[in-house]
Amino acid sequence: MYELIARPLFWLPAETSHGIALGTLERLHRLGLSGPLAAGVRTLPQPLRLMGLEFPHRIGLAAGLDKNGDHVDALAALGFAFLEIGTLTPRPQPGNPRPRLFRDFATRSIVNRMGFNNKGIDHAVARLRQHRGNIIVGVNIGKNRDTPAASAEADYLECLRQCRDVADYVTVNISSPNTPGLRELQFGENLDRLLEGLKQAQSAQQAESGNYLPLAVKLAPDLTAAEIRLICARLLAWRMDCIIAGNTTISRPDSLPGHIAGESGGLSGAPLTTLARHTVRAIKEEVGNAIPIIGVGGIMSGHDGRAMLAAGADLLQIYSGFIFRGPGLIRELTEAVVDA
Ligand SMILES: Cc1cc2nc3c(=O)[nH]c(=O)nc-3n(C[C@H](O)[C@H](O)[C@H](O)COP(=O)(O)O)c2cc1C
Numbered sequence: 001m002y003e004l005i006a007r008p009l010f011w012l013p014a015e016t017s018h019g020i021a022l023g024t025l026e027r028l029h030r031l032g033l034s035g036p037l038a039a040g041v042r043t044l045p046q047p048l049r050l051m052g053l054e055f056p057h058r059i060g061l062a063a064g065l066d067k068n069g070d071h072v073d074a075l076a077a078l079g080f081a082f083l084e085i086g087t088l089t090p091r092p093q094p095g096n097p098r099p100r101l102f103r104d105f106a107t108r109s110i111v112n113r114m115g116f117n118n119k120g121i122d123h124a125v126a127r128l129r130q131h132r133g134n135i136i137v138g139v140n141i142g143k144n145r146d147t148p149a150a151s152a153e154a155d156y157l158e159c160l161r162q163c164r165d166v167a168d169y170v171t172v173n174i175s176s177p178n179t180p181g182l183r184e185l186q187f188g189e190n191l192d193r194l195l196e197g198l199k200q201a202q203s204a205q206q207a208e209s210g211n212y213l214p215l216a217v218k219l220a221p222d223l224t225a226a227e228i229r230l231i232c233a234r235l236l237a238w239r240m241d242c243i244i245a246g247n248t249t250i251s252r253p254d255s256l257p258g259h260i261a262g263e264s265g266g267l268s269g270a271p272l273t274t275l276a277r278h279t280v281r282a283i284k285e286e287v288g289n290a291i292p293i294i295g296v297g298g299i300m301s302g303h304d305g306r307a308m309l310a311a312g313a314d315l316l317q318i319y320s321g322f323i324f325r326g327p328g329l330i331r332e333l334t335e336a337v338v339d340a
Contacts, residue, residue: 002326014101018323022071029074037327041079042334050292050314051169051214051241053136057081058309058340059333062296062317063140063171063218064112068119069127076135078327079334084317085124086140087173090158092120093144096178103323104260108300110320112248113265115178116142121159128166138216139167142179149181149190153197160198164205164213172198175220175247177266183220186231195238216242221249221272221279221297228279232286243287244294244317245279248272269320273298277311284312300325302336309340
C-alpha cells in the first residue's frame with residue numbers, strides 16, 4: 001500500500017517528494033484519516049522506563065525528518081513511541097544550497113548534506129506548545145553554522161534554555177557531518193567544556209522548576225574504538241542520561257553506486273546497518289547498563305531491529321527505513337522486538 005502511494009513520489013527530486021509526503025500525512029491526519037496507518041503496532045506488556053520516561057514500545061523517529069516540530073501530531077498518529085524533532089539552532093538558517101538530498105532505491109541508501117536547515121528553536125518551541133498529544137518528544141539541538149566553534153557551547157545552552165518546558169529529553173547533536181567543526185565537539189576539552197556547561201544548566205533548571213530534563217548525546221558512527229573508549233569515559237563521568245548511536249556516516253562502502261557515493265554529506269540507510277550496530281556494541285562494552293543507548297542507523301527490517309537490540313540498544317530510531325518502507329516498518333519492528 002505504502003509502495004503504491006509513495007512510488008510516484010520517488011520520481012521527484014528527493015527533497016520535493018519528502019515535503020509532499022509530510023504535507024499529505026499532515027492533511028490525512030487533520031481529516032482524521034491517518035488512524036489505519038498505525039494499525040497493528042504492538043505495545044510492550046509493560047512500558048519501558050528509561051531516562052525517567054515511560055516508553056510504550058521501543059521504536060521512535062530519528063531527528064531530521066520533522067526539523068521544526070511542524071508535524072508532531074501527524075507523526076505521533078502513525079504509532080511511534082517517541083519522536084525526535086530538530087536539529088534546531090538558536091537562529092533560523094537556510095542550510096546548504098539544493099540539491100542536498102540524494103536517494104538510491106536499489107541500495108536503499110540516502111546521502112544528505114542538508115546543513116541544519118531549520119526555522120530556529122523559538123519556532124519549534126511554539127509548535128510544541130500547540131501540540132496536543134502525549135507522545136514523548138525529544139528536541140535535538142545544535143549550533144548555527146556561522147557560530148565559531150569556540151562559542152558553540154552558548155548555542156547549545158540557548159537551545160536548552162528555550163526548550164526546557166516543552167521537551168521530554170534533549171539531544172546534544174555533536175555528530176552531524178554537514179556543519180563544519182561540529183564533530184570536533186566529540187573530543188577532548190571541547191567535549192568536557194560542553195558537557196560541563198550543559199550539566200550545570202540542567203541542574204540549575206531542575207533547582208528552579210523541579211523538573212529533571214534528561215540529556216542525550218548523539219555520536220557519529222565513524223569513531224574509532226579508541227575514540228569511543230575516551231568519549232564514553234567522559235559521558236560516564238558527566239553522568240549523561242542517554243547515548244544515541246548514531247548519526248549518518250561519512251564513509252562510502254564500495255557497493256554504493258557512483259551517483260550517490262560521489263555526493264558529499266552523510267550516508268544513511270541499508271549501507272549503514274552493520275557500522276551502526278558495531279558502534280552500538282562498542283559503546284555498550286564501555287558503558288554497560290550505566291547509560292541507556294538508542295540504536296539508530298540502517299534499521300530497515302524487524303531483523304535489523306532485533307540485531308540492534310542484541311548489540312546493546314535499549315530503544316531504536318528509524319529514518320531512512322521509514323522513507324523506503326513507510327509506517328509498515330513501525331508495525332514490523334514493534335512485532336519483531338516485543339519480546340526482545
Ligand atoms: C535527510 C536527513 C536529514 C537528517 N537530519 C538530521 C538532523 O538534523 N539531526 C540529526 O541528529 N540527525 C539527522 N539525520 C540523521 C538521522 O537522524 C539518523 O541518525 C541517520 O539517518 C541514520 O539512521 P537511518 O539509517 O535510519 O536513516 C538526518 C538524516 C537524513 C537522511
